[in-house]
Amino acid sequence: MPAVSSRALLSGALTTSFFATGLALGVGAMATPAAAFCDDGRVMGGCVTSIDEFPWQVSLFRTGGGTQLGSHFCGGSVVAERWVLTAAHCIEDFLPTDPSPMAVYFGSTSLEQGGQIADVQTIYAHPDYRGVGSDDIALLELRNPISVPPVTLSMDVEARGIERVGTDAIVIGWGNTPGQRDLSGTVGMKGGETVVQTVDVFETSPLLLGAEVPVVDNARCDERGDPEAICAGFRSRPIDACAGDSGGPLMVRTRQGYVQVGLVSGGTLCVDEGERFSTYTRVSAYEDWIRATMAGETEVADLRVYPDFSLAATFADEQIVTGFTPDPIEYPLQAGGYLWAGDVDSSCVGFVAEAPDVRITYEAGDQYPLRFFVEGSADTTLLINWPDGSWFCNDDRVEGDLNPEIYFAQPLAGQYDIWVGTYEDPDTLGGFPDVTLRVSELER
Secondary structure (H helix, E strand, O other): OOEEOOOOEEOOEEOOOOEOOOOOOOHHHOEOOOHHHHOOOOEOOEEEOOOOOOOOEEEEEEOOOOOHHHHEEEEEEEEEOOEEEEOHHHHOOOOOOOOOOEEEEEOOOEOOOOOEEEEEEEEEEOOOOOEOOEOOOEEEEEOOOOOOOOOEEOOOOOHHHOOOOOOEEEEEEOOEEOOOEEOOOOOOEEOOEEOOOEEOOOEEOOEOEEEEEEEEOHHHOOOOOOOOEEEEEEOOOOEEOOOOOOOOEEEEEEOOEEEEEEEEEEEOOOOOOOOEEEEEEEHHHHHHHHHHHHOOOOOOOOOOOOOOOOOOOOOEEEEEEOOOOOOOEEEEEEOOOOEEHHHOOOOOOOEEOOOOOEEEEEEOOOOOOEEEEEEOOOOEEEEEEOOOOOEEEEOOOOOOOOOOEEEEOOOOOEEEEEEEEEOOOHHHHOOOOEEEEEEEOOOO
């Protein structure tokens, strides 16, 4: 987190509680100081807060096994009984018309107990989304309505009064917390003793955390000063949103209550040193799109990116003729990427790049097989697009061997596009491991 380091439609009209209505630019719309929000010192730069204060806060998590805590990947806010607002980059890997691999967890301060789960029916991402900080906003339509008080969203007309530079804002979430953080005194009592709970370095917080951050000039986050973004944070104080907070709300406290002015998009996101300014999507800039989407007037946009054999190969592109020497041919490369190989074929696993790592144009003969295999210390995977457009993949050539192999007994002539993936994503691995792809016509 802040880390230190049911369709709400009535006869086609939005409920009036959805956007801030009646917020004047005078005294009524003025933000109130948030400094008292985290003045207890329990967590450096932030504190454990309660879902009772922010009932609209939700966790987005991956279904299909694992703990709630371990499956959390982003935040969001309930804006109507069947709608959740989040960041587009949080959901870009999901099929918008069948987002069953994800769901919404709500109603609890803790990711480990007490919450409820809502299924997502459809994902609506902004059609102009091009990455973090660029139209990074999405709406999730839930399969069934949930009884959660919605957050009030900042309207474009009144926004200038509560989004100005210098305004104190509050960001909340279950995102990563760096360092060993003591959450004692916040979980309750047991047998007369305070329950002590800690989280390790850069792990998802089990409890909802919040922190105060000031709105600063947009040039701090983006030299272009994008008017559709809000920049907030500190030059040196160890307070920031972090991985896992994405999609969650940035709020200003007014005399009428909390108003969501932004949602976590990107930025320094809990760097250990240096400035800690984060970029938030400015909610008021998307008022028309939000209203239109909830009224059923926008189309579904599929943001998924697939391995693309029309792109130039990254590490090698050459022609080989049957009977080539030396055998095997070796291609040193860096494995991995951010795309899931299973999107091209459900039997495939691993994280690969968008462009192929190696492209081979092969002049085949009848007498030789063709074998592709990877050597290296990392747990790698292999994905190949065959000359006829078919996909082939492999994880481990034999049990206990982390290196993959694909064997063609009667290879076709033509273009082979090859991706070497990693079983885990690059962020978990800490980068892209150096490996060697080998191509051979010899039997193993």
